[in-house]
Amino acid sequence: MADTKEIMFQRMSDAIVDMDDDLVAELSHQVIDESIDAFEAIDKGLTKGMERAGQLFEEEEYFVPELLMCADAMNVGIDILKPHMKGNASGSEKKKAVIGVIEGDTHDIGKNLVKLMMETGGFEVIDLGRDIPAAEFVERAKAEKADLICISTLMTTTMDAMAEVINILKEQGIREQFKVMVGGGPISSGFAAKIGADGYSKNAAEASRLAFELTGIFP
Amino acid sequence: MIEMSDAFSPKERLLRVLSSQKVERPPVICPGGMMNSAIVDVMEKTGHELPAAHHDDSLMSALAFDVHTLTGFENFGIPFCMTVEAEVLGSEINYGTLECEPKIQKEKFPTAADIVFKEPKEFEKNNRVNAILNTIHTLSAKHPDVPTIGSLTGPISTAASIIDPMMFLKQLRKDKENSHRAVDYVTDCLIHFARLMVDSGVHVISIADPTATGEILGPKMFDEYAVYYLNKLVDAVHKMGVPAIVHICGRMEAVKPSVADLHSNALSVDAFVSLKKIMDEYPGINTMGNLSTILLEFSSPEKIMKTTELLLRNNIHIMAPACGLSTSTPLENINAFTDVVTNQ
Structure with a gap:
């Protein structure tokens, strides 16, 4: 199970980097269907992918259009997963x-x-x-x-x-x-x-x- | 050695440089538009003020003349903003204040697919366009020895001034068909505006496209959109028998090989770009620039003179500020810059 979860997060992260919003949507629904923790999927899948996109932007592999498309893909996933988050994540201690x-x-x-x-x-x-x-x-x-x-x-x-x-x-x-x-x-x-x-x-x-x-x- | 001082009028000198002919010293200019040089010091001296001068041709002519005589820049540079094109094409403009340049208040269209195409002749119907054309006509007729430069906002920047910029940047990649259609339309409109300027007597067209940087677009999209449509515009200007300057913003590292593909008669760049290196790598390019506008605003006349001398030693073809001047730049600092060049 742990393996499938990790693989799932990796695929979500890759889909963000690949700017593939359709795949992000599909994987996000799969997360819900398989009762994987939504917060963890956002944190270790989507956010991780966006961080990698930011890294590519810094390295001048990606430019503004690519970074924006990665962000769109991330938001597609967040919109699907957020309603399924179990209260713990909306971080009151956020800066x-x-x-x-x-x-x-x-x-x-x-x-x-x-x-x-x-x-x-x-x-x-x-x-x-x-x-x-x-x-x-x-x-x-x-x-x-x-x-x-x-x-x-x-x-x-x-x-x-x-x-x-x-x-x-x-x-x-x-x-x-x-x-x-x-x-x-x-x-x-x-x-x-x-x-x-x-x-x-x-x-x-x-x-x-x-x-x-x-x-x-x-x- | 042949004594060549004052061999050429400012107009002859600039046009010679733009056609790669020899001159006794580089011209020192500020083309207007993004590089507007109607600074507060000048307006306070003469009382010909912005934002009123954006709308009124007699004020615009007077202010352009004030700027030329008081700063020492060897040209007339109009308009004083980069919002006219977007205004004609539908966006809402905030005309700013004496100190603050006009800006796009709201882009007209949410996406490239939403553009309502206008006929290029809408340009002739716009008041501010007419103020610009009348000013060009007056100045070029009255002062035939001074080059009148008509400034245009480049295709990508104009497109990003009529379409929500974040959406537009995504669409450049995601919806190429509508993006190309939008930028092609904008370019055709700019060509028409250039035509009107040329018919009014403009001597040089200067194009600044600050949204089209290597940092924003990356090399692939810079070639696909920026270089392609800038060249379409420059080629059309050339067909009108007029030279064109192109200014590229940013550090340019990501897109340096592409600048050799630009058809312009001179390439103007930001302060952090080494024009000397560009000249070494691409000896065919006429260079323009690139005195730091931060230096011009905040440092002393002495420091500015030293930096200008360095640019002169590097044989930059046209001396100019590297970017848009702050309207609070002291006049004495600009004079230090232009004096060093003209007193050579």
């Missing part, structure tokens, strides 16, 4: 992040990828959307009691507003309550350091790892 694209910019591909990889890694991610004023990052982070604020931009024209988020946190005396990470095309680690952010990552897979490091958990 929480707010993420958004800073005001002035509506490019959100990068932000969406970071969100995807952070969720895959087990974060609860509140998506503020795009073109978000600096003050709103702070207000939402406070309201959500977030651990982490993630700010993205693709435009050089909006980089200053990233610093503004950190300035507001300082003015309100709550800078220490949140870790702040920044990313996006024109951003560098030098820029992140200059504006006083806690971290910078150059792609989505790295962002997910950085989020874990900053919040003190290691997957």
Whole structure:
């Protein structure tokens, strides 16, 4: 039995990497039919596959279209399996992040990828959307009691507003309550350091790892 | 040695470089569009301001002239944004503020299959298109020695500005038929827009396609979509008798061999790409760039002059910023850049 289960998880993981949403659906139904634990199937099958996809993305074997299709396949499986989860998994101790694209910019591909990889890694991610004023990052982070604020931009024209988020946190005396990470095309680690952010990552897979490091958990 | 200083007007110099002829020094330009150089410092000096100048041809002409004279960039570069094409094709635009460039508020279509095709002549009916065409007409007639550059948003970026970008990127792989149909349609519209610009007197077409990077698309889809449709557009511009510049964003590592396949007259790249290496590997390519826009915004005139001298020593064909300028870039920093080139 253990063998079949492991083989099943491996096949699910492979199907994610192969972007095969039909096969993921078929295997997910099989998981339910054979009374395999749904949470375990998500964790060791689907999530594992998505992590491998993230790895391939980092190695430049996969690019954005492939990573998005893997995520779609994963979501197909999650939608089927989630109703069968036995209550234990919706993790109350999950770390929480707010993420958004800073005001002035509506490019959100990068932000969406970071969100995807952070969720895959087990974060609860509140998506503020795009073109978000600096003050709103702070207000939402406070309201959500977030651990982490993630700010993205693709435009050089909006980089200053990233610093503004950190300035507001300082003015309100709550800078220490949140870790702040920044990313996006024109951003560098030098820029992140200059504006006083806690971290910078150059792609989505790295962002997910950085989020874990900053919040003190290691997957 | 023959004294060649001022041998050429700025227009002659740029056109000579774009046709691979010898010049006494490289031109220093900023083509507009994604590389808009209407910075806050300039607008505050003259009172010709954005966002109003996006809509009004007399303001647009005045601002383009201000930018040219105050920054030292040896061209007129219009429009000041990369949203006109998407506006004509149906997307909702937020025109931004004095400091902040226009952006796509909402893409019109959820998927590539949903596109409602418009006739290219919709372009002539759009107010902002007419402001751009009138500006091109005025500037190129009044200042025949200064090149007027018409900037276009590239096919992939325009498509991703009218179709939900996440869906569009998936469809590039998943639904090739509708994706090709969408990008081909967008390219035909861009060709029509280029035609209108050329008929109004534009001297050079510059195309920036920031969504079409190696990092986003990967080498296969970069070739299949970006290179193919950029070339379709560039070939059409060439048939109009006008040279074309193509700007590719990103680190370019994944797609470097493909840039040799681009038909453009010059290749403009981001700051982290070594133009020297590109010149070594592909000696036929005219290079443009690539002074860091972060340097331009945050460092000192002295540092900028030093970096510019390095680019000059590497014999980059056209000096330009590496990417879109921040609107808060200090004018004195841009002057440091252009002065070093023009005072050679």
